[in-house]
Amino acid sequence: MSADDESFHPLGEEWEGELETMLDDTEYDSDLGMEMAKDAMRVTKGELSEAEFHEMYHDDVMEEFGEDNRPTEEAYEEMQAAEEGTVSRMLSKFEGDGEDSRRDAMKKMGAGAAAVGLGAWGTVDDGEPEAAVADTQQQVEEPDGTQWGMTIDLERCDGCLSCVTACQQENQTDQGVNWMYVLAFEDDTTEGGSPAPDVRGGMDGYNMLVRPCQHCTDAPCEKVCPTTARHTREKDGLVLTDYDVCIGCRYCQVACPYGVNYFQWDEPQEATEEEIADQMGVEPGEEGDHMMDERGRWVDSRAPRGVMSKCTMCPTRQDGLMGDDRIGTTACEEACPPDAIQFGDVNDERSDAHQHGEYPSKSRAIIDIVRNVPSPEAIDGILSEDDDLESAIEAFEDDEDDDLDRELVSIMKAIEIVSDREEPPEETNDTILEQxxxxxxxxxxxxxxVDLESEDVLAELQLGDGSEDDANLRLRQYAGVAGSSFKLLEDIGTNPNVTYIGQNPGPNAEQVDGPVAYDDIGQTDDRKEVLDEGTVGDAGVSL
Incomplete structure (x- = not known):
């Protein structure tokens, strides 16, 4: 997006124009949709309270749709109660939960300017933020419950588009409806598509961006939906669309900063829900049909005609309706050959998403070597008690089934040195800690x-004195130093639940042809013409 671009949308003026044209094709008020999207983003930025946002548009939404079931209604009702002089009584119920809960309630109500009003800055005469108020802005609430999300290692992504194909096949979406989108880019920091960091599994010469729905904790798309079709599932934070409730107004499409929504104009080219269920040998709505979640709401698989769709992060898998062995997995993650996508509960330190995000070099090393690590039974069958490192390696050279060399021993020992020996979670299919x-x-x-603790052996294994610092250095030498860790458009305040490792696209990033074209895998990139024209503000590339 250029400096003189007056668009409210992070994807730029041209993208905004495309969206307005799309709204004109519906029977609903285009101007209302554009204005609501603009102000929904002001809410996530903290420039407008949810209560104020609800009040601003309530009458217009009622006139246009005959209902107003936006999730901001609760904040509006709380504000009304506060205006009637009951603010103290209402806030008292939050006292037991601490100041963070009290402050969050006041923010949603739009009450208490001294605490969070006026953009939560609380300026003093010299224009600087007051210390007490400024300090509160840095407080982060403890994670509460399950929140599904991803860590995507862009330095491992090879642009094969396997994730795109797997998503399309599992959800029976039409060609061009790419819930998972992969693009190659270059910008002025990587002119000419200069080589990406040398990471095992990555693709030299390309910078990649993988873009599913970000499943924002504070999703503006949800704030503009008049029917509750677009909603955040309470139990696990997934942002979903109820196809039975969606009226196809497309307001969510305009309010999404990431461009992830699709409108189903015609009857789907792929199988109907009955046909999908029949293919799986079940009745529609039964376990395994990959459509209805455990609440009985149709939120998964491709959309019917006239409604919106986007990446779901596979809620029927997370509910165990496709078998317990798929809880904590997604189709795109399973299909990724270099294991660039790590899905899991981002609030659980034991999950794949957290482990790969916090300890990428260790995680990468584990992924790379685990298939080659000889089992304890193989080790017991090959080695004897008087072996040293040299003789142990030689013993494995004579074995046809198992291999062991210095590099493998070095990385195994490095992992052991830095490991906290934390047990993997039992309830989900997180594999990094299992591996x-x-x-x-x-x-x-x-x-x-074999003595792997002596100074001579540690030196031979390039592990220095065996400290965690030396072990981490060895892992970085082997698996690469992770580039920047970032979230797309984090400054907008949507709190996305997808974290990226790798090259952060700059404001001038542009899409280029990737190593594999969509046409090469039988997919369609219908959006490339639009993607080539805009960029994502100062946080990312065209989406």
């Missing part, structure tokens, strides 16, 4: 025969 346990068990077995 780490596999490595640790083999290291423990190996150390029954």
């Amino acid at each position: 780490e346990q596999t490595v640790l068990e083999s290291v423990d077995a190996l150390e029954e025969y």
Whole structure:
């Protein structure tokens, strides 16, 4: 987006124009949709309270749709109660939850300018933020409950588009309805598509961006939906669309900063819900049909004619309706050959998404070596008690089924040094800690025969004195130093639940042809003409 671009939308003026044209094709008020989207983003930025936003548009929404079931209604009702002099009584119920809960309630109500009003700055005479108020802005609430999300390692992405194909096949979406979108880009920091960091599994010469729905904790698309079709699922934070409730007004499409929404103009080209269920040998709505979530709401698979759709992060999987072995997985993650996509509960430190985001070098190393690590049983069968490192490696050279070399031992030992030996979660299919346990068990077995703690052996394994710092350095040498960690358009305040590792696209980033074209895999990139024209503010590339 250029400096003189007057658009409210992060994707720029041209994108905004495209959206307005799309709204003109519906039977609903285009101007109302554009203005609501603009102000919904003001809400996420903290420039407007939810209560004020609801009040601003309530009459217009009622006139246009005959109902106003936006989730901002609760904040509006609380504000009304406060104006009637009951603010103290209402806020008292938050006292037991601490000041953070009290302040959050006041923000939604739009009450108490001294605490959060006027953009939550609380300026003093010299124009500087008051210390007490400024400090509160840095407080972060403790995670509460499950929040599904992803860590996507762009330095491992090879642009194969396997995730795009897997998503399309599992959800039966039409060609061009790419809930998962992968693009290659260049900008003035990577002129000419200069090589990406040398990471195992990555694609040299390309900078990649993988763009599913961000499943924002504070989603502006939800704030503009008059029918509750677009909603955040309470139990796990997934932002979903109820196809039975959606009226196709497309307001969510305009309010989304990331451009992830699709409108189904015609009857889907793929199978109907009955046909999908029949293919799976179940009745529509039964377990396994990949359509209805555990609440009985149609929020998964492709959309019927006249409604909106987007990436769902596979709620029927997360509900166990496709089997317990798929809880904590997505189709795109399963299909990714270089394991660039790590899905999980971002509030759980044991999840794949958290582990890969916080310890990327260790996580990458585990992913790369786990298939080659000899089992404890193999180690017991090959080694003897008087082996040293050299003889142990030689013993494995004579074995046809298992291999062991210095580099593998070095990385296994480095992982063991930095590991907290944390148990993986039992309720979801998180694999990184499970794979780490596999490595640790083999290291423990190996150390029954070989001394891996002596100064000479540690030096031979390039592990210095065996400290965590030396082990982390060895892992970075092997698996690469993770580039920047970022979230797309984080400054807008939507609190996205997708974290990226790798090259952060700059304000001048442009899409270029990737290593694999959509046409090459039988997919359609219907949006490329639009994508080539705009960029994502100062936080990212055309989406």
